[in-house]
Amino acid sequence: MRFMMLMYPGAKAETGHPPDAKIVAAMMKYNEELAKAGVLLALDGLHASAKGARITVRGGKRDVVDGPFTEAKELVGGYWMIQVKSRDEAIAWASRIPLGEDEMVELRQVYELTDFPPDVQQLAEPLARR
Amino acid sequence: MTTARGAIEAVYRIEAPRLIAGLTRFVRDVGLAEELAQDALVIALERWPRDGVPDNPGAWLMTTAKHRAIDRARRAKLAVRKHEELAADLPDAIEPRDPDDDVGDDLLRLMLVACHPVLSTEARVALTLRLLGGLTTEEIARAFLVPEPTIAQRIVRAKRTLAEAKVPFEVPRGADRFARIASVLEVIYLVFNEGYTATSGDAWLRRELCDDALRLGRILAELAPGEAEVHGLVALMELQASRLPARLGPGGEPILLLEQNRARWDHLLIQRGLISLARAESIAVGRGRYAIEAAIAACHARARTAEATEWPRIAALYASLAMVVPSPVVELNRAVALGMALGPAAGLEVVDQLVESHALDGYHLLPAVRGDLLVKLGRLAEAKLELERAAALTRNARERDLLLARAAACG
Numbered sequence: 001m002r003f004m005m006l007m008y009p010g011a012k013a014e015t016g017h018p019p020d021a022k023i024v025a026a027m028m029k030y031n032e033e034l035a036k037a038g039v040l041l042a043l044d045g046l047h048a049s050a051k052g053a054r055i056t057v058r059g060g061k062r063d064v065v066d067g068p069f070t071e072a073k074e075l076v077g078g079y080w081m082i083q084v085k086s087r088d089e090a091i092a093w094a095s096r097i098p099l100g101e102d103e104m105v106e107l108r109q110v111y112e113l114t115d116f117p118p119d120v121q122q123l124a125e126p127l128a129r130r
Numbered sequence: 131m132t133t134a135r136g137a138i139e140a141v142y143r144i145e146a147p148r149l150i151a152g153l154t155r156f157v158r159d160v161g162l163a164e165e166l167a168q169d170a171l172v173i174a175l176e177r178w179p180r181d182g183v184p185d186n187p188g189a190w191l192m193t194t195a196k197h198r199a200i201d202r203a204r205r206a207k208l209a210v211r212k213h214e215e216l217a218a219d220l221p222d223a224i225e226p227r228d229p230d231d232d233v234g235d236d237l238l239r240l241m242l243v244a245c246h247p248v249l250s251t252e253a254r255v256a257l258t259l260r261l262l263g264g265l266t267t268e269e270i271a272r273a274f275l276v277p278e279p280t281i282a283q284r285i286v287r288a289k290r291t292l293a294e295a296k297v298p299f300e301v302p303r304g305a306d307r308f309a310r311i312a313s314v315l316e317v318i319y320l321v322f323n324e325g326y327t328a329t330s331g332d333a334w335l336r337r338e339l340c341d342d343a344l345r346l347g348r349i350l351a352e353l354a355p356g357e358a359e360v361h362g363l364v365a366l367m368e369l370q371a372s373r374l375p376a377r378l379g380p381g382g383e384p385i386l387l388l389e390q391n392r393a394r395w396d397h398l399l400i401q402r403g404l405i406s407l408a409r410a411e412s413i414a415v416g417r418g419r420y421a422i423e424a425a426i427a428a429c430h431a432r433a434r435t436a437e438a439t440e441w442p443r444i445a446a447l448y449a450s451l452a453m454v455v456p457s458p459v460v461e462l463n464r465a466v467a468l469g470m471a472l473g474p475a476a477g478l479e480v481v482d483q484l485v486e487s488h489a490l491d492g493y494h495l496l497p498a499v500r501g502d503l504l505v506k507l508g509r510l511a512e513a514k515l516e517l518e519r520a521a522a523l524t525r526n527a528r529e530r531d532l533l534l535a536r537a538a539a540c541g
Contacts, residue, residue, distance in 0.1 A: 036234070037144060038348035041398060081398070083341060085264070088132060088140035095183075113375050113394075 002041070002083055002110035003090040009077035010102040014048050014068060026098040034082065039093065045078035073102075081110070134179045142171045143264040145188045147349075150261055151236035153195055154299055160243060161289035162199075164261065170195035237262075238353040239299050241346075245314040248295045253288035254317045256281055262349070263321075263342045273339050274324065311354060315363050315420065318346045322367050326374075340371050351406070358414035361406045362421030368403030369427035372396040383528055388436040400431045422451045441471035458489035466499055474506035494523035498533060505540065514540035 018024075034040035046052075049067035056063050069075060084090045087109070094107045146167060153163035170191045184190040244257040255274075259265045267285065271278040302310055325339030347364040354360050376394035379385050407428055410421040417425075426447045433439040448464035461484055469477025481500045490496040501516030517537035521530045 036349065036352045038345035038352075040348075041402070083345070085143070085338075085341075086136075086140060088136045089143060091132060091137065092140040092144055 001086070001090070002081060002112065003087075003094075004108045004110055005080040005082065005090075005094050005097065006076050006106040006108065007078045007080075007097070008073070008075065008104040008106065009100075010104075011072040013077045014050075014072045014075065023098065023100065030096060030098055031080075033096070034080065034093065039082045039084055040080065041083050042081040043079065046076060049075055135175060138175055138178050138183070139171075141183065141187050142174065142191070145191055146264055147240065147262045148188060148237055149191050149195065151240035152192055153199070154240055154243070155236050156196060157199055158299060159289075160240075160257075160261070160292055161286075164289075166195040166198050166202075167191070169198045173198075234353050235301065237349070238301055241314050241350065241353070242301060242310045243292060243297055243299060245310070245317045246292065246295075246297050247310075247313060248291055248297060249288050251317070251320070253284050253291070254313070255320060256284045257288045258314075258317050258346065259321065259342060260285055263346055265342065273336050308357075311350075311357055311360065314350060315359060318343050318350070319363060319367070319420075321346070322370075326370060337374070340367070340374065343367060344371060356413065358410045359418040359420050361410035361413070362418055362424050365403045365406035365410055365424035366420050366427055368399045368406060369424060369431050372399035372403060372431060387430060388439075392434065392436075395431070403431065404428060417450065417454070419451060419454045422447055422454065426451075439470070441467050445471050458484055458487070459493075459495075462490065462496060462499060465503075469503050469506070474503040478503045478507065492523060494520045494529075496520075497523065501533075501536070505536075510540040513537075 031040070031043060034043075049069045049072075052067040052069075054065045054067070054069065056065070082090065082093060084093065090107055090109075094105050097105050099105065149167045149170070150160070150163050153166050154160050157163055157166065173194050174187075174191060178184075241258070241262055244261050245254045249257065256270055259270050260267065265273075267282045268278050271281040274281070301307060321339050322343035325337050325341075325343065344364075344367050347360070347367055351360050351364050372395050373387070373390060375396060376390035376392070377385055385391075403424065407421065407424045410424065411417075414421055426444055429440050429444050429447070445464055445467035448460055448467055452460045452464065461480065465477045465480035465484070467477075468480060478500070481496070481503060484490055484496060485500070497516040498520035501513045501520060504510070504513035504516060514537050517533050517540065521533035521537065524530050524533065
């Protein structure tokens, strides 16, 4: 099973300052541990929201709003994609992420085709072939 | 959803390979090392719910298991009244090891031992999945469609064989090192194929063997980053696994590579496969079989449509593969690629040589490929005969139906 571990670094990630060397070192050690255990598929860190944008639909109209976004606490700062054998294993790995005060990791299971009922899988087929 | 027991067992599964590896180095016996690791798990199940999970669970489990080892040795020695002797040994026994020997080396040693040539292939597979893949005996039994006691016995015997043969816990050097790593690669690829070609039993469960093999391959790639063939095998498995979501139709029928919906391929795995292949090719002086097979898989992965496949390159890669692992099946694949690259007549020429050599007599794909090439050449009467011959030879009912339908279409 695949899980995405989403990192919510809190307000400080929005300042644009790189995190201090100690935290970076701990994170690198953790990433290395994931790779050595053969569970890491992908990981990335995200720039501050000032470099991003949000696209929404209001009243049938598409709206593009440039960052930064105000609710800094609710912003994703990065993610890992891991392949594990159970939800418990995913939790065990997520629990080892070096976290600071006010930081949060959210664990989400990734959909795989077999997670859908057969009728939905069949519906998806002609769409994907188009 | 999460129980304390489940959480602790998950931590144990993460730590077990390194734990068993470190303990094997300590007690020089794989079987005993595994028992000690499980003793430590039992103690953790008792204490962690009360005291909380320690900050470094791996180190905690290792220390606990080592103390168990000393307790056991002490008891055994007491029985033969050699307590004093052992007591003198004790202080050294839990000293930190030589800093040059890191945990990774122990893990590589454990992999090499589990795949040691004194063991049968079946035993290597079971032991590797158990000690390094973290699978239970029951899981291995279900995946391989074998009764659980059979697997349990296989593992017990394998451990005994290793102990009796006094297999050293080491990474050999030079040519020996490569041969031993090749044995690990063979075991990993066998596990992968067991899942990849799963057509019977609980197919979904067996499919998990692909993930187990990929995990073992990725671990090995970290342990032996200088070995081109390790990266070659990882690349091959990542690229093949990327096609898993597209390989079966809604009714469970197999879909051939060229007819697969490429939008369904797993592009994350394709990227990983291409990176591993580049790594293999940056190391290798002479290419190994896995890297070549991965390069063939990469040709398919890179092609946006079936029509865009680089067949001349694939034909050339099969020619290189035939030099490394000469085999009539490889030659047949080369014939298919040549048929696509240069036209059916070129493919047929190679196939006819194979027919004359009798090397593939009884192999249904030989007449199937020949029939396909004859259809393309418009020689329908001959094609019909070949396709019918192929249908009579295959053991797969779905494939037989498909071949007979094609034969019937020849008129």
